[in-house]
Amino acid sequence: TPKRKENLKSHHMTPLIVSSNRSDQENERPDMVVLDCRANAKGQREEDALLENASQSNESDDTSTDQSPVPPAPLKETSFSIGLQVLFPFLLAGFGTVAAGMVLDIVQHWTVFTEVTEVFILVPALLGLKGNLEMTLASRLSTAANIGQMDTAKDMWKMIMGNLALIQVQATVVGFLASIAAVIFGWIPEGNFKMGHAVLLCASSVATAFIASLLLGLIMIGVIIASRKVGINPDNVATPIAASLGDLITLALLAGISTGLYKELEFNDYANPMVCAFFVALTPIWVLIARRTPSTREVLYSGWEPVIIAMAISSVGGLILDKTVSNPNFAGMAVFTPVINGVGGNLVAVQASRISTYLHMNALPIAEPNPAPRKCPTPWSTFFGSGVNARSARVLFLLVAPGHLVFLYTINSMQGGHTTLTSVFIAFYLAAALLQVVILLYLADWMVNWMWHRGMDPDNFSIPYLTALGDLLGTGFLALCFHILWLIGDRDTDVGD
Numbered sequence: 001t002p003k004r005k006e007n008l009k010s011h012h013m014t015p016l017i018v019s020s021n022r023s024d025q026e027n028e029r030p031d032m033v034v035l036d037c038r039a040n041a042k043g044q045r046e047e048d049a050l051l052e053n054a055s056q057s058n059e060s061d062d063t064s065t066d067q068s069p070v071p072p073a074p075l076k077e078t079s080f081s082i083g084l085q086v087l088f089p090f091l092l093a094g095f096g097t098v099a100a101g102m103v104l105d106i107v108q109h110w111t112v113f114t115e116v117t118e119v120f121i122l123v124p125a126l127l128g129l130k131g132n133l134e135m136t137l138a139s140r141l142s143t144a145a146n147i148g149q150m151d152t153a154k155d156m157w158k159m160i161m162g163n164l165a166l167i168q169v170q171a172t173v174v175g176f177l178a179s180i181a182a183v184i185f186g187w188i189p190e191g192n193f194k195m196g197h198a199v200l201l202c203a204s205s206v207a208t209a210f211i212a213s214l215l216l217g218l219i220m221i222g223v224i225i226a227s228r229k230v231g232i233n234p235d236n237v238a239t240p241i242a243a244s245l246g247d248l249i250t251l252a253l254l255a256g257i258s259t260g261l262y263k264e265l266e267f268n269d270y271a272n273p274m275v276c277a278f279f280v281a282l283t284p285i286w287v288l289i290a291r292r293t294p295s296t297r298e299v300l301y302s303g304w305e306p307v308i309i310a311m312a313i314s315s316v317g318g319l320i321l322d323k324t325v326s327n328p329n330f331a332g333m334a335v336f337t338p339v340i341n342g343v344g345g346n347l348v349a350v351q352a353s354r355i356s357t358y359l360h361m362n363a364l365p366i367a368e369p370n371p372a373p374r375k376c377p378t379p380w381s382t383f384f385g386s387g388v389n390a391r392s393a394r395v396l397f398l399l400v401a402p403g404h405l406v407f408l409y410t411i412n413s414m415q416g417g418h419t420t421l422t423s424v425f426i427a428f429y430l431a432a433a434l435l436q437v438v439i440l441l442y443l444a445d446w447m448v449n450w451m452w453h454r455g456m457d458p459d460n461f462s463i464p465y466l467t468a469l470g471d472l473l474g475t476g477f478l479a480l481c482f483h484i485l486w487l488i489g490d491r492d493t494d495v496g497d
Helices: 002-025 030-066 079-107 111-115 119-127 129-146 153-187 195-230 234-264 271-281 283-290 294-302 304-325 328-333 337-362 379-384 388-398 400-413 423-453 458-488
Strands: none
Touching: 079 234, 079 337, 079 388, 079 400, 111 119, 111 234, 119 129, 119 153, 119 195, 119 234, 119 304, 119 337, 119 458, 129 153, 129 195, 129 234, 129 304, 129 337, 129 458, 153 195, 153 271, 153 283, 153 294, 153 304, 195 234, 195 271, 234 271, 234 337, 271 283, 283 294, 304 328, 304 458, 328 458, 337 388, 337 400, 337 423, 337 458, 379 388, 379 423, 388 400, 388 423, 400 423, 423 458
16 A cells, blocks of 8 residues: 555665764765665665555456456346346246146156156256256356456366366266165155166166256356356356256156166166166266366365255155145146246346355455354345345345246146146245245345355355255145145146046
């Protein structure tokens, strides 16, 4: 700072004054005084030059800290601009979940789903991969793009390759663990275990997770690069688009792969184990690639806890789905499950990604030595505060009811599902959806800041938890709606057709 520089300059001038005083008092040593003065003057000029360079470098550092290579758009966004940027990807993602719901409504009657009902437990866990892996990837790359870590082609490709390899490792492991969870939740309580069905679940889950993650990861990278080139904030569009095709691709792959492998059970006992072994054998290759990038190396070692816990939470939602849809009276729930889970997960992922980017660009460094204690946010501050994050929370919440109405009538116009859209059903459904999103947005505000102040990068940790909770809350509230509607007599003649 100028003050510090002035103090340092005066400090370096002190020997000159002393030398001059000594020269007044000791006239018999003029040569030494002249040499001393010249030496100090030279030292002063060198120090001044160093101070000037340090000052300029500090100013440039401050500039690079305060202003990223691209202007920090999230800080200056209005409610209208946020809504405008989020609306199209939100609708696109919503129609993707509608398509996934239509697919689930059809495949629930396929042989593999009726004979091996535990495949239903895999549905939320594998659909949740878009939250655990793809949305986390999108959030991580969006933050990297916003803070200038993908400005050069070399940095960009290094970041892309490391992140793609990382999600392939995570997808393989999570797919394997999801099949184990399906076995535990589905068969252990009933005491009925078939090794062929267990290997079928494992092969279907791992293959679906691997292929879906690879396809969606490539799509995410393309979206983020394109967003940067056209000047759109990647946080607003990347995570919803990850979900727009995520549910549909994952569910279609699960239905197709599980059906094909189920047919192979009758003729070939080795097909399913070979599929498992093939994808597991590729894991060391992806580990080696992911270790080359510092950011992905850290996640490779420390990023497993949220992914695995989120998978377990989603599997509980899958158990609810399995037990509900297996009842013919509630077969109509299948078509709405991906929609309510997907919309809630998409909106909370956008909010978590935005808050994370805001903290990376503006807040103090992660894991300060003595972080200031932060009070738990109130619902009022989350939704009615004056900050940009409260503004985006309001915009996202206001999208819920109109969005769901569009999606409900889209399903109805395509004659999907087994449930007539009565006013009572719509009222209960919207109440469940609004309650789900309110809880998720509040949890996002608390969780992202809490993780930041404890040294955890929210991009890697928050979205898996939030989307998994969205699956659990959405499936639970929807099942509760169907049970209440059945009890109060709002029953359709076509339910269970």
